[in-house]
Structure formats: structure tokens, C-alpha cells
Amino acid sequence: xFLVTMWLISRSLTPIRRLSDALAQLRDGDYSVRLARTGPPxxxxxSEKLNALASTLxxxxxxxxxxxxxxxxVQDEERKEIARDLHDEMGPYLFAMRAATKSLxxxxxxxxxxxxxxxxxxxxxxxxxxxxQQLNRTMLNRLRPTALRELGLEEAxxxxxxxxxxxxxxxxxxxxxxxxxSDVDETTALTIYRIVQEGLTNVVKHARAKHVRxxxxxxxxxxxxxxxxxxxGLSADQVSGLGLLGMRERLQALDGNLDLRAGxxxxxxxxxxxxxxxxxxxx
Ligand SMILES: Nc1ncnc2c1ncn2[C@@H]1O[C@H](COP(=O)(O)OP(=O)(O)OP(=O)(O)O)[C@@H](O)[C@H]1O
Ligand SMILES: [Mg+2]
Numbered sequence: 001x002f003l004v005t006m007w008l009i010s011r012s013l014t015p016i017r018r019l020s021d022a023l024a025q026l027r028d029g030d031y032s033v034r035l036a037r038t039g040p041p042x043x044x045x046x047s048e049k050l051n052a053l054a055s056t057l058x059x060x061x062x063x064x065x066x067x068x069x070x071x072x073x074v075q076d077e078e079r080k081e082i083a084r085d086l087h088d089e090m091g092p093y094l095f096a097m098r099a100a101t102k103s104l105x106x107x108x109x110x111x112x113x114x115x116x117x118x119x120x121x122x123x124x125x126x127x128x129x130x131x132x133q134q135l136n137r138t139m140l141n142r143l144r145p146t147a148l149r150e151l152g153l154e155e156a157x158x159x160x161x162x163x164x165x166x167x168x169x170x171x172x173x174x175x176x177x178x179x180x181x182s183d184v185d186e187t188t189a190l191t192i193y194r195i196v197q198e199g200l201t202n203v204v205k206h207a208r209a210k211h212v213r214x215x216x217x218x219x220x221x222x223x224x225x226x227x228x229x230x231x232x233g234l235s236a237d238q239v240s241g242l243g244l245l246g247m248r249e250r251l252q253a254l255d256g257n258l259d260l261r262a263g264x265x266x267x268x269x270x271x272x273x274x275x276x277x278x279x280x281x282x283x
Contacts, residue, residue: 015038015039019035071249082139100125103117104121104122157192158175168204170210171210173213176215194246194247194250199227202244202270213226221276223276224273226269229268247272255274
């Protein structure tokens with residue numbers, strides 16, 4: 001009798017042992033584990049729930065992995081781009097500056113130096129140095145907006161808009177924002193700045209628009225950034241580049257979202273939303 005009882009107890013404990021093993025597998029990060037739907041009904045229910053949990057964990061982990069891969073890819077691309085800029089843009093200026101300096105040295109060694117030549121070499125040096133300075137500013141801004149750190153979000157956005165106005169006088173840009181919107185934490189500020197920056201860049205690059213309107217507004221629990229242009233609109237065969245992808249990722253990380261759609265009368269509307277609650281609690 002004793003042996004039979006022991007056998008029965010051990011048999012009834014088998015499903016629990018399987019459940020325990022499956023939980024241990026989950027704990028160790030193996031989300032491929034699935035339990036067979038056999039045994040008593042209570043156990044079948046628990047098995048189903050555990051299977052659902054495992055498959056959710058599996059898909060979330062997969063999505064995370066893909067995101068990390070994309071992030072690494074974006075970083076790689078950014079580095080390549082910086083290397084290209086350093087090589088293609090800085091290289092020639094530096095070369096030309098060395099040539100101008102050499103010419104100055106040569107002139108300095110001649111007893112009857114030619115003042116016009118010296119002046120020309122100096123002017124060239126000055127010009128190239130100014131170009132390098134501009135390039136330096138642009139690259140630093142891309143790496144980390146100095147304006148954002150030094151001026152704060154509101155003025156940094158103002159400076160960004162002013163820069164695009166100067167570079168593209170044919171494009172009319174209007175910009176409006178509520179008074180207190182720039183009172184946010186650093187990550188949120190950088191996200192807002194990057195969205196306006198990429199949104200504007202896209203308008204300049206793709207839209208051939210006459211007018212673009214940037215509106216930042218408070219909408220109940222959300223902070224909304226809307227960039228509306230009157231350009232050519234989204235093409236049917238539009239491919240997602242890194243710009244939109246980057247925006248989506250930044251927003252996702254802050255529980256926000258991005259919407260890109262055709263405007264009512266042509267053009268494109270880009271709308272990003274960020275929870276204001278987070279901004280307020282972290283401010
Ligand atoms: N304002 C806009 N008007 C028209 N088309 C747009 C606009 N914004 C984006 N697009 C379309 O969406 C595509 C994807 O934009 P995205 O910013 O992701 O990539 P990109 O600008 O082509 O390249 P990248 O930003 O990586 O330098 C663009 O190639 C363009 O076709
Ligand atoms: Mg872009």
C-alpha cells in the first residue's frame with residue numbers, strides 16, 4: 001500500500017515538476033520553452049498562461065535585439081559619415097592652408113618680398129580658417145548640439161530655425177511654441193531638438209516646399225510637435241531612411257509616438273507626441 005501511495009503521489013506531482021522546470025528555463029532566459037497541454041484542467045490552464053508568457057517574452061526580446069542591431073547600424077553609419085566629412089571636407093582646407101603657409105614662408109625668406117603675394121596668402125589662410133570653423137561648428141552640432149547645452153531648448157530651436165532660414169531663404173519658416181515647453185529634462189529636450197532638426201532637414205531635402213510651419217503645443221498630457229509643409233508630399237515609393245527611424249526610436253524610448261501623413265491640401269504633416277507627465281516629473 002505504501003509503495004502504491006508513493007507512486008500515486010509521485011505521479012500527481014509530475015506536472016508540477018514540469019512546470020517548475022519550465023519556470024527555471026524562463027528564469028535562465030530560454031524563452032523557447034513550451035508546456036504540453038496535458039494533465040488536469042488546472043494544470044492545462046497554467047500551462048497555457050506560461051506558454052503565452054514565454055511567447056510574449058520571446059517576441060519582446062526579438063524586437064529588442066532588432067532595435068539594438070539598428071542602433072549599432074545607425075551609429076556605424078554616423079561614424080562613417082563623420083569620417084567622410086573629416087576626409088572630404090577638412091582635408092582639402094588643411095591642404096590649402098599648408099600651401100598658403102609655405103608660400104608665406106618662401107616670401108619671408110626673400111629680401112624683396114612681394115607684399116601683394118603675402119597679402120593674398122594671408123587672405124587665403126583666413127578664408128580657409130573661416131571655412132574650417134564653420135565645418136567644425138556643423139560637425140559639433142551634429143554630434144551634440146552645443147546650442148542646446150549653452151542656450152537651452154527654446155533658444156537652441158530659435159537658432160536652428162534661423163540657420164535654416166539663412167541657408168534656405170526661399171523657404172518660409174514659421175515657428176510657434178507655448179511659453180513653458182522648454183522646461184523639460186535633457187533627454188526630452190534633445191529628442192524635441194532632434195525631431196525639429198530632422199523634420200526641417202527632410203522638408204529642405206525632399207519637399208520642395210514654399211512654407212513650413214512648426215508648432216509645438218501642449219495637449220492635455222502630451223507635448224505635440226507638428227511640422228507641416230506645403231511641398232510635394234510623400235511619394236508612394238517612399239523608403240524609410242535613418243531619419244524617420246531615429247525619430248521613432250527616440251520617441252519610443254520616451255513612450256511617445258510619431259505620425260507622418262499627407263496634409264489636407266498636399267504637403268506633409270509630421271507629428272510627434274511625447275508624454276508631458278514624464279517631462280514634468282523628470283524636470
Ligand atoms: N517633408 C517631406 N516631404 C516629402 N517627403 C518626405 C518628407 N519627409 C520625409 N519624406 C520621405 O520620407 C523618406 C524617409 O525620410 P528619412 O528622413 O527617414 O530618410 P532620408 O531623409 O531619405 O535620409 P536620412 O534622413 O537618413 O538622411 C524620404 O526619403 C522622403 O522620401
Ligand atoms: Mg531625413
